[in-house]
Amino acid sequence: MLKPYNYDNTDAMQKLTSIWPNIKYTTTLNYLGNKMQRLAPALREDNVPLDLISLIKTILAATKEISFRVSQAHLGGLMGSTLDENIQGEVQKKLDVVANELFKDILLESGFVKAISSEEEDTSVAGDEYGKYIVSFDPLDGSSNIDINSLIGTIFSIHKAPEGMSADDPDMFKQAGNKQVCAGYVLYGPSTMLVMTTGSGTHFYVLDRTHGGYLLVERNVQVPTETQEFAVNMSNQRFWQPEMQNYVSDLLLGDTGPRAKNFNMRWIAAMVGDVHRVLCRGGIFTYPMDTKKTEQPYKLRLMYEANPMAFLIEQAGGLCVTSKGRIMDIEPTSIHQRVEVILGSKKEVEACLSYYK
Numbered sequence: 001m002l003k004p005y006n007y008d009n010t011d012a013m014q015k016l017t018s019i020w021p022n023i024k025y026t027t028t029l030n031y032l033g034n035k036m037q038r039l040a041p042a043l044r045e046d047n048v049p050l051d052l053i054s055l056i057k058t059i060l061a062a063t064k065e066i067s068f069r070v071s072q073a074h075l076g077g078l079m080g081s082t083l084d085e086n087i088q089g090e091v092q093k094k095l096d097v098v099a100n101e102l103f104k105d106i107l108l109e110s111g112f113v114k115a116i117s118s119e120e121e122d123t124s125v126a127g128d129e130y131g132k133y134i135v136s137f138d139p140l141d142g143s144s145n146i147d148i149n150s151l152i153g154t155i156f157s158i159h160k161a162p163e164g165m166s167a168d169d170p171d172m173f174k175q176a177g178n179k180q181v182c183a184g185y186v187l188y189g190p191s192t193m194l195v196m197t198t199g200s201g202t203h204f205y206v207l208d209r210t211h212g213g214y215l216l217v218e219r220n221v222q223v224p225t226e227t228q229e230f231a232v233n234m235s236n237q238r239f240w241q242p243e244m245q246n247y248v249s250d251l252l253l254g255d256t257g258p259r260a261k262n263f264n265m266r267w268i269a270a271m272v273g274d275v276h277r278v279l280c281r282g283g284i285f286t287y288p289m290d291t292k293k294t295e296q297p298y299k300l301r302l303m304y305e306a307n308p309m310a311f312l313i314e315q316a317g318g319l320c321v322t323s324k325g326r327i328m329d330i331e332p333t334s335i336h337q338r339v340e341v342i343l344g345s346k347k348e349v350e351a352c353l354s355y356y357k
C-alpha cells in the first residue's frame with residue numbers, strides 16, 4: 001500500500017544525501033522547506049468565493065477519474081477511434097468520448113453549473129437553471145497522442161452564468177475571455193498536474209495519489225520575457241501568410257540572420273503540453289492562420305483552447321494574441337469558433353507581431 005502523503009521519508013533522504021551530497025532532498029511533507037498547501041486553502045488565500053471553490057473541486061474530481069482511465073486505457077480496451085465524428089468533422093477517439101461523458105455528467109449533476117459546452121458536444125447542454133456558472137471544456141486535448149501513450153490533457157474555462165437567460169440558451173457562452181473567472185488545464189503526464197488561475201496569478205499543482213488531492217507546488221509562475229525556443233507545426237509553412245513565413249524564416253536563420261541568435265524548435269502536438277513548456281521555461285507557441293483548408297483558416301478553438309490558455313499565460317506575464325489583437329478581447333460568435341493563436345514570452349510575441357505591421 002502507498003504511504004500517506006505526509007509520510008516522513010527522512011531516512012530514505014538521508015541515505016540519498018550520503019550518496020549525492022550536493023543534491024537537496026526534501027520530505028514529501030515539505031516542499032523546499034514549506035509544508036505543501038492543499039488546493040482549497042490555496043484558493044481561499046486568493047479570495048476565491050466558496051461556490052467557485054466547490055465547482056473547481058467538482059471539475060477536479062472528474063480529472064482524477066480521467067487520469068486513472070487514461071493510465072488504464074490499453075488494458076480497458078479504450079485505445080483507438082470510435083466510428084463517430086464530432087460536429088467539427090473530427091474523428092472521435094474512444095477516450096475523447098469517455099472523458100467527455102465523465103466531465104459532462106459530473107458537472108451537470110453538481111448543481112453548480114447552468115450549462116456546459118464541450119468540443120465533443122454539438123451545442124451547449126443545459127444544467128441547473130439556478131447554477132451560477134457555465135463551463136467550456138476540451139475533455140482531451142492532443143487526441144492524436146492517445147494511441148502513442150504521449151502527453152494529453154483536459155482544458156477548462158469558467159464564466160459566470162448570465163442572469164435572465166434560460167439554461168438551454170447557447171448564447172450564454174458568447175462572453176469574451178476577459179470575463180473568465182477561472183481557467184486551467186490538467187496534464188496527464190508522468191505526474192498529473194493542474195495549472196490554474198482564478199485571476200490572482202497562475203499556479204501549478206500536482207495530484208498526490210497517496211491522499212488523492214492536488215497539492216500546490218508553484219505559486220505565481222512567470223513566463224520568461226525572452227526566449228530562444230519556438231513551437232509551430234512546420235509542415236504547414238507553405239500555407240501561412242507571408243508575415244508568419246518571414247518571421248519563422250528569420251528564426252531558422254539563427255545567428256546568421258537578423259535575430260542574431262539561434263532558436264530551438266519543439267512540437268508536442270497537444271496544446272496543453274506546448275503551453276506547459278512555455279509556462280515552465282518560456283517560448284513562443286503559434287497555430288497561425290493557414291490556407292490548407294479554405295473553409296477553415298484556423299485550427300484552435302476560442303472557447304475551450306485559446307481563451308483558457310490566454311488567461312493562464314497573461315496571468316503569468318506572457319502574451320496571447322492573434323495577429324490582430326488580444327485573444328481575450330474577442331467577442332465570440334459561436335461555441336466552436338476557431339481562432340489564430342500566438343502566445344508565450346512577451347518580447348518574442350511582440351517580435352512576431354512586428355512582422356505584421
Ligand code: AHG
Nearest residue numbers: 138140141142143144233269270271
Ligand atoms: P484536440 O486533440 O483537442 O482536437 O486538439 C488538438 C490541437 C492542439 O492541441 C494542438 O496544438 C494541435 O491540435 C495539433 O495540431 P497538428 O495536428 O496540426 O499538429
Ligand code: MN
Nearest residue numbers: 138140141142
Ligand atoms: Mn484540443
Ligand code: MN
Nearest residue numbers: 119138140141
Ligand atoms: Mn479534444
